[in-house]
Amino acid sequence: MFKKKKNENVDFTPSDLSKLTKKGARETGKESSYGEFRQARDAEVLDKTRRRKRLLFWLSLLLIAFLLCLWLLMFWWTRAGDLVIDVDRLADQKGIILSETSDFKHPETVLSGKGVDNVTNITYAWLTDNMTLNGDISYLDKYVSSKDKSIDGGSHNGDSNNNKKKIAGTNNAGENYLAYTFYCKNAGNQSLTYDATLINKGAAKSMDEAVRVIVFKNGEPTVYAHKKHKSNEPEDDSKFIPKSLNFKAWINDKEIMTTKSENFKPNQVDKYTVLMWVEGNDPECINEILGGHMKMSMTFSVEDDKET
Numbered sequence: 001m002f003k004k005k006k007n008e009n010v011d012f013t014p015s016d017l018s019k020l021t022k023k024g025a026r027e028t029g030k031e032s033s034y035g036e037f038r039q040a041r042d043a044e045v046l047d048k049t050r051r052r053k054r055l056l057f058w059l060s061l062l063l064i065a066f067l068l069c070l071w072l073l074m075f076w077w078t079r080a081g082d083l084v085i086d087v088d089r090l091a092d093q094k095g096i097i098l099s100e101t102s103d104f105k106h107p108e109t110v111l112s113g114k115g116v117d118n119v120t121n122i123t124y125a126w127l128t129d130n131m132t133l134n135g136d137i138s139y140l141d142k143y144v145s146s147k148d149k150s151i152d153g154g155s156h157n158g159d160s161n162n163n164k165k166k167i168a169g170t171n172n173a174g175e176n177y178l179a180y181t182f183y184c185k186n187a188g189n190q191s192l193t194y195d196a197t198l199i200n201k202g203a204a205k206s207m208d209e210a211v212r213v214i215v216f217k218n219g220e221p222t223v224y225a226h227k228k229h230k231s232n233e234p235e236d237d238s239k240f241i242p243k244s245l246n247f248k249a250w251i252n253d254k255e256i257m258t259t260k261s262e263n264f265k266p267n268q269v270d271k272y273t274v275l276m277w278v279e280g281n282d283p284e285c286i287n288e289i290l291g292g293h294m295k296m297s298m299t300f301s302v303e304d305d306k307e308t
Contacts, residue, residue, distance in 0.1 A: 083113035083180050083274055084201075084297040091302040095188025095266075098300070100154040102183050102269070113180035113274070114155035120176050121280035124212070124241045127177065133242045141216040141273040143181050153181040177277035184270045184300060191265045197258040198224075198274070198298045200250075205292030209284035212237070213256055213296075216273035222246040224257050240281045256296065274298065 087096050087109040097107040128135025145151035158175040186192065198215065200208055213224040223241060225234040227249040234249035241247070250256050261270060276296070278285060 082115040082178055082293075082295050083276075084295075085111040085113075085180075085182055086297065086299055088299055088301045090304060091194060091300050094192055094302045095186055096192075096194060096300050096302065097185050097187045099183045099185070100181070101150065102152055102271070103150070104183065104185055107185070107187070111182055113178065114157060116157050116175050116178050119178075119278060121210070121278040121285050122176050123280050124237075124277075127275070127277065133240070137214070137221065137275075138219070140179055140275055141181065141219060141221070141271075143179070143273070153183060155180050177275065179273065179275050181271070181273040184272065186264050186266050186268050189266055191263050192302055193260065193262045194264055194300055194302050195258055195260050196272075196298055196300050198256040198296060200254050200256055201295040201297050203292065203294040205289045206284065207278070207289045207292030207294045208253075210278050210282040210289060211276055211294060212241070212279045212282075214273075214275040215257060215259075216271070216275070217259055218271055220246070222248060222257070224248055224250055226250055235282070237279070237281070240279070272298075 085098055087098060092109050097104065098109065098111050099105075099107050100111060125131050125133055125135065127137050127140065129137075129139055140156075143152065143156045145154075145156075156179045158177045158179070184194075184196070198213070209226055214221050215224065223237075223245050225237060225247070227233065228235055232249060234247055237247070248257065251258065264270070274296070276294075278289075
């Protein structure tokens with residue numbers, strides 16, 4: 001009637017122990033493999049994060065360097081001289097040299113005229129010695145420093161004492177025009193022919209439409225103005241610039257003028273003065289050009305003997 005209770009104390013044989021050990025080893029192996037996989041995965045993610053951060057660091061560094069170079073370029077462009085005079089490679093080889101003084105104690109192949117900041121519009125008569133159309137402007141080409149008589153060239157932007165006295169008491173006192181005198185010499189041993197071309201390097205707010213440029217070559221002045229609309233003739237400035245002056249239009253929007261010197265002998269010297277101002281009587285001299293600027297360069301070149 002009553003069944004005998006089975007003995008729950010089952011004997012644990014060596015064979016069972018072996019099986020249990022193997023099972024435990026398999027479970028432990030699985031856990032170990034999973035742990036290694038997770039560690040490898042974490043290491044891969046960490047490595048990718050490090051590479052990404054390194055890439056972002058270098059990209060940021062390159063961007064900063066690019067912006068710095070751009071800033072330096074813009075700073076140089078805006079602060080470098082408004083007028084740059086240079087000699088090309090062949091002219092340099094042929095012996096063409098430049099100097100801000102007639103004694104050529106410091107010959108150069110590149111010269112730079114000082115820029116004019118916050119320039120205001122004036123008119124031609126204000127540049128003359130008695131503020132009339134019939135006044136003399138040759139004193140600008142005969143510039144000699146009042147502090148050092150050996151300096152007879154370089155920048156003299158509206159800083160002559162006479163000019164300051166003429167316009168004292170007006171809003172235009174101070175530097176209101178660009179003036180730069182320099183010398184070109186044949187330091188070679190043979191005669192040659194050179195060309196000198198004045199170029200408009202760029203203007204903001206169409207300021208070049210209202211400027212006038214005078215180039216003195218060995219004392220002879222020539223006035224240059226933009227062409228009339230749809231015409232090869234210069235703008236009519238006869239009301240405020242005397243007709244007695246040699247008056248020419250720009251060659252095109254980029255080239256202002258060019259001059260040729262033939263049979264330029266050894267040790268011969270040509271003297272130049274470049275004068276630029278914003279002509280207040282020009283129809284294009286309007287408020288919209290305020291804050292504008294203009295830069296010029298003049299390059300001396302010599303024809304190649306082979307090309308000749």
